[in-house]
Amino acid sequence: MSAAMPQTKTRVLNLVQAVNEALDLALERDPRVLLFGEDVGKMGGVFRASDGLQAKYGEHRVFDTPLAESGIIGYGIGLALAGMRPVAEIQFAGFLYPALDQILSHLGRYRHRTRGRYSVPMVIRAPYGGGVHTPEQHADSPEAVLCHVPGVKVVIPSSPERAKGLLLAAIEDPDPVFFLEAIKLYRGVKAEVPEGYYTLPIGKARIVREGDAASLFCYGGMVEVCQKAAEVAAKEGVELEVVDLETLTPFDLETVVESVKKTGRAVVVYEAMRTGGFGAEVAARIAEEAIDWLEAPILRVAGWDAPYPPFSAVEHHYRPDAKRVLEAVRRVLRH
Amino acid sequence: MSAAMPQTKTRVLNLVQAVNEALDLALERDPRVLLFGEDVGKMGGVFRASDGLQAKYGEHRVFDTPLAESGIIGYGIGLALAGMRPVAEIQFAGFLYPALDQILSHLGRYRHRTRGRYSVPMVIRAPYGGGVHTPEQHADSPEAVLCHVPGVKVVIPSSPERAKGLLLAAIEDPDPVFFLEAIKLYRGVKAEVPEGYYTLPIGKARIVREGDAASLFCYGGMVEVCQKAAEVAAKEGVELEVVDLETLTPFDLETVVESVKKTGRAVVVYEAMRTGGFGAEVAARIAEEAIDWLEAPILRVAGWDAPYPPFSAVEHHYRPDAKRVLEAVRRVLRH
Amino acid sequence: MDTVRYLQDDGTPLGELPFSAEELLSGYRALRRARHFDERALVLQRQGKLGVYPPFRGQEAAQVGVALALEKTDWLVPSYRETAAVLTHGLPLASTILYWRADPGGWRFPEGVRILPFYIPIATQIPQAVGVAQAGKYYGENWVAAAFIGDGGTSEGDFHEGLNFASVFGAPVLFVVQNNGWAISVPTEKQMKVRSVASRAQGYGIPGVVVDGNDLVAVWKAARDAVERARRGEGPTLLEALTYRIAPHTSSDDPGRYRTEEQTELWKRKDPVMRTRRCLEHLGVWDEEREKALVDELEAELLAAVEEADRSPQPEPWSIVEEVFAEMNADQKAAWDYLQGGTR
Amino acid sequence: MDTVRYLQDDGTPLGELPFSAEELLSGYRALRRARHFDERALVLQRQGKLGVYPPFRGQEAAQVGVALALEKTDWLVPSYRETAAVLTHGLPLASTILYWRADPGGWRFPEGVRILPFYIPIATQIPQAVGVAQAGKYYGENWVAAAFIGDGGTSEGDFHEGLNFASVFGAPVLFVVQNNGWAISVPTEKQMKVRSVASRAQGYGIPGVVVDGNDLVAVWKAARDAVERARRGEGPTLLEALTYRIAPHTSSDDPGRYRTEEQTELWKRKDPVMRTRRCLEHLGVWDEEREKALVDELEAELLAAVEEADRSPQPEPWSIVEEVFAEMNADQKAAWDYLQGGTR
Numbered sequence A, B: 001m002s003a004a005m006p007q008t009k010t011r012v013l014n015l016v017q018a019v020n021e022a023l024d025l026a027l028e029r030d031p032r033v034l035l036f037g038e039d040v041g042k043m044g045g046v047f048r049a050s051d052g053l054q055a056k057y058g059e060h061r062v063f064d065t066p067l068a069e070s071g072i073i074g075y076g077i078g079l080a081l082a083g084m085r086p087v088a089e090i091q092f093a094g095f096l097y098p099a100l101d102q103i104l105s106h107l108g109r110y111r112h113r114t115r116g117r118y119s120v121p122m123v124i125r126a127p128y129g130g131g132v133h134t135p136e137q138h139a140d141s142p143e144a145v146l147c148h149v150p151g152v153k154v155v156i157p158s159s160p161e162r163a164k165g166l167l168l169a170a171i172e173d174p175d176p177v178f179f180l181e182a183i184k185l186y187r188g189v190k191a192e193v194p195e196g197y198y199t200l201p202i203g204k205a206r207i208v209r210e211g212d213a214a215s216l217f218c219y220g221g222m223v224e225v226c227q228k229a230a231e232v233a234a235k236e237g238v239e240l241e242v243v244d245l246e247t248l249t250p251f252d253l254e255t256v257v258e259s260v261k262k263t264g265r266a267v268v269v270y271e272a273m274r275t276g277g278f279g280a281e282v283a284a285r286i287a288e289e290a291i292d293w294l295e296a297p298i299l300r301v302a303g304w305d306a307p308y309p310p311f312s313a314v315e316h317h318y319r320p321d322a323k324r325v326l327e328a329v330r331r332v333l334r335h
Numbered sequence C, D: 001m002d003t004v005r006y007l008q009d010d011g012t013p014l015g016e017l018p019f020s021a022e023e024l025l026s027g028y029r030a031l032r033r034a035r036h037f038d039e040r041a042l043v044l045q046r047q048g049k050l051g052v053y054p055p056f057r058g059q060e061a062a063q064v065g066v067a068l069a070l071e072k073t074d075w076l077v078p079s080y081r082e083t084a085a086v087l088t089h090g091l092p093l094a095s096t097i098l099y100w101r102a103d104p105g106g107w108r109f110p111e112g113v114r115i116l117p118f119y120i121p122i123a124t125q126i127p128q129a130v131g132v133a134q135a136g137k138y139y140g141e142n143w144v145a146a147a148f149i150g151d152g153g154t155s156e157g158d159f160h161e162g163l164n165f166a167s168v169f170g171a172p173v174l175f176v177v178q179n180n181g182w183a184i185s186v187p188t189e190k191q192m193k194v195r196s197v198a199s200r201a202q203g204y205g206i207p208g209v210v211v212d213g214n215d216l217v218a219v220w221k222a223a224r225d226a227v228e229r230a231r232r233g234e235g236p237t238l239l240e241a242l243t244y245r246i247a248p249h250t251s252s253d254d255p256g257r258y259r260t261e262e263q264t265e266l267w268k269r270k271d272p273v274m275r276t277r278r279c280l281e282h283l284g285v286w287d288e289e290r291e292k293a294l295v296d297e298l299e300a301e302l303l304a305a306v307e308e309a310d311r312s313p314q315p316e317p318w319s320i321v322e323e324v325f326a327e328m329n330a331d332q333k334a335a336w337d338y339l340q341g342g343t344r
């Protein structure tokens, strides 16, 4: 895979446009690629991720399914077993739940169960997370559940250019990949995105801001929150390192441990409910592999142990923000 | 709740007999208690947990359902919303998956969603874990997924007398409780169990063996493994503290932190797949609250990042045993 | 399966009506009240006084007709679109406004009102409604539950599991499918290959009934028969109301992306409110004057409700961690303290 | 719905048979071979040479009849009980033995054999079979998929979702419900309130067919018609085979806990193998001698397969972390090194 970004022309796109472009390129490049889900066809998806693609590639490549998530994932698994490259959209990550039997029982087990005779090269895309006043269950962040499934990879991009390259890599991947897209970023971030086909490596975390005072570990919608916190801290002369995990599983232990060895302090930021969230795994890995370098407790800034508030007025009190991240940073620095 | 064990007569029972006795007492005490699931009626459950109860309480209190887990949990939620005290059995924890939509979308959200107007006082029992040569998916340990659901409690007993008192407390509890029973212990452990009705507190971990060299944190089927390891270590003059979490959520931080402060070393043992397992949460809590007392990395001994092997011949290489626990102990002691 | 109708498209009765004039007047009142709310709701939404709102224009009869067939002691289990049904079964206007304002003040329905909250995860209410219905048997209470679902929702596994449970247990429940032609952008023809969802009833050994969902009399009568059947202990019924979603899926949807308005125009001619009104006029118990008086009354009621809703206090930040368990656990307490302004 | 039959309980043809004597002989051979395996499997299980094993005694015709209707290029999607179908569609005896020995050597089915692994999580194979069937269209391959499920399995949501997908997409798939009267201890009457699962077909707008599942000719003919239909692009069929689970649910089940043997005895009289044999004898193409020769041959084949299976190497400890991904990740590599004897 071409890890580096190609030196081609770029245009400014938001994240959903970048996803749309990646899907377009994948459909063009590989006839085995199929796009389906609820409202992905004529409507082009509730967030427009597949806008225009049915018109361009036809109803047999890009189509609507009945309203049944277990059916969607099961159908996709069947297509993949028989050699296709299905890319399924689940309308919101909170609606992956009806499909969890297909996911936990089959998606990641099939290769192992058949000792490699069969595999499931399938991509499951879903918008996740809060910050945009959605109704109940439309702001869920269930990544931790997916990261506890053997044989599947979980990728969560934090910018348009990363999203495009990572999604194309996910579609090329011989194993099932969950691709979660932060709803807050769909139209919330715009950036230069290279034209044409390129992939970015799955399984690597990346340092989006260098620093020596403390490390902030984050992904998806929390990356911009951590960057904002880092900017504020920088004004006070405190240089924070911001590490975008990007791929949650397989976990890039090396990059995480290197950062902790450098800063000696770690804060993990995620918007899912705190208990049992993926941040617990990040903290556990650090406590396992880098304890001797730690000069402070590993703190987690996350959603509270309650459902994501489905009432917008107080939503921002649930989702971590720069203020809460900085409070945690001060605690580890004071320590 | 009567935290202490009553001073009544006791008999030797295995874990499944203790569960059966608790269910019997609950049915007798509260007419709102109903028992249902696949094969729980005439057959008395594939593990005999409800043996004889349909004959004793009638088909309207103890009954078989169609083969549909989402239906079973959804049906139970409805009964609970209207004031009953449903106790549902899912035949194996690996078959909770078709019901995860009902569980993640409703079970723990209902009270919050309605600001207390409605609640779901329901108990969901399921056998879990390996060690007895079961077919594929019959040895899963999905507790981490359940612990990431807001508004539900997760209890996993490690002995017959604890199982009886905790199950009765779970049925009394005003909120939904998952009660996972280690298949390996059903007939694998026998112990004195008090007669009559008693409850044990949910939300408390307990020290099953005192020690000062290092703390072993475990639950369910791993408690006997850790006790075995502790006995071996004791022969070498190393006193290990074994902490049975018993309730995973709500998490008993205090007992865990106290133990770490005392021993300065922590090993977390669980049989689920390592990445994203509940042991990560335990390690994260310790790294958050007790780092200054730690003299070694927090190690996890768990199932490998692969499906539980559905072929008995090598099963014991997947499930943690005393040998692997002791290897981890040596590492933290050497540190 | 043939479709049960009592009124022609223009409202003229096709024959003897199964309800008295008084009954029909009260039915029309509930219908008109729902319509009035829906119209005002869209205005409030544009003013930012409601959050995302799923309008029910064109489906009033399908919802109100069912609610009218229920006793106060019966349970109503809605999806997210059944505001008309919920209002008719007794949810106060102010609570309804607060709910759609996404204000926690609206999340706790008043005691005594046997309505479950609006269901966002599609079809999950179906097996739950069966449990609610069955619970009455243990209390010796003869209540019935009516559960709503859309044409799209019938594709979910929970629809099948719930219907089978109800059939096997003989539960006193009425399943109402509002077949409104669309699941967001997906037309019913792409959702299923059958003309009528009710044709699935016989696969469960239960009666299936198809009614003109824009005919209040037909819906009300069919629902009343099914409720009586359930109360007699004869088990569940699957009732399909053929109707149409005149408005966008929600206040944030743009139907122009997936449908032309021709079909919509055709259905507007069968408007359930106008049809019922014409029926009453035909019976000589309604006229322009009475209509005006009713609308004035409904507007006054609504304005009062909006004012009441506006008086409801802003949600406190810490409310987001309350009511998760009967007793707050240590983690929630820590969050609660933090949100109260203390630090952790 | 009436039940399609070609043979009386004693095997006498009810009339003209749709298969030639040669075809019937090959069919009987497959049937008898399956029976022989099942008989020996229980012995091997008791000797500890197989793990938990789900016998199919009494259901041979329901399974073999379907497999006989498939081409080698068609897909067979079994539940856990379809060993007879799988053997007939080409899974080698040795692989089958190793699979039920819970030996990883049996987990990888040979290339070219279009059989998916036995499905443990009930009903999950149904939507997957639809995807497998549809994939052929993209390859311009005209394959069909046959998916099996039990009466109990039809209660799961995936059964409904899969049938609806197949119907909406017009997928070339045959759904075979073996209604064997029991789901472990739960009789079909407590599983559903309909006499026949096939009655659900019309709710999806697809054909539903009920056959005497102990009548090889009936099953084979109905399956062949459905497969041809699918290949012609006319979509899915729901085929229900009425049969009976003569044996325990699995080698670890005790039916004495939940059923009396009277019903079992009645069904034994309709034994599918005996019935087919009598039919052949009636046609004058079979006798005691031929039977004995066949059984000797089958026994020899089986003994050879057991020997081959016994030669398969013991699974290596580290195999449990292999083949999880195309490429091992760091965590699996660490586990693999550890299991190889190194320490972590």
Ligand SMILES: Cc1ncc(C[n+]2csc(CCOP(=O)(O)OP(=O)(O)O)c2C)c(N)n1
Pocket (backbone or CB within 6 Å): A038, A067, A069, A091, A095, A098, C081, C120, C121, C122, C149, C150, C151, C152, C153, C154, C180, C182, C183, C184, C245, C249
């Ligand atoms: C399990 C689940 N999947 C997807 C959605 C997103 N969604 C909300 S409404 C809707 C369409 C529902 O159509 P229908 O059941 O016909 O009801 P209608 O909107 O027509 O009233 C979808 C797909 C959801 N809320 N829940």
Ligand SMILES: Cc1ncc(C[n+]2csc(CCOP(=O)(O)OP(=O)(O)O)c2C)c(N)n1
Pocket (backbone or CB within 6 Å): B038, B067, B069, B091, B095, B098, D081, D120, D121, D122, D149, D150, D151, D152, D153, D154, D180, D182, D183, D184, D245, D249
């Ligand atoms: C999702 C799921 N739930 C429960 C089980 C446990 N279980 C295994 S077989 C069985 C009964 C199946 O009955 P049926 O579908 O009629 O098939 P049969 O055994 O009669 O062939 C059950 C409940 C399972 N394997 N998967």
Ligand SMILES: [Mg+2]
Pocket (backbone or CB within 6 Å): C150, C151, C152, C178, C179, C180, C181, C182, C183, C184
């Ligand atoms: Mg609809």
Ligand SMILES: [Mg+2]
Pocket (backbone or CB within 6 Å): D150, D151, D152, D178, D179, D180, D181, D182, D183, D184
């Ligand atoms: Mg069966």
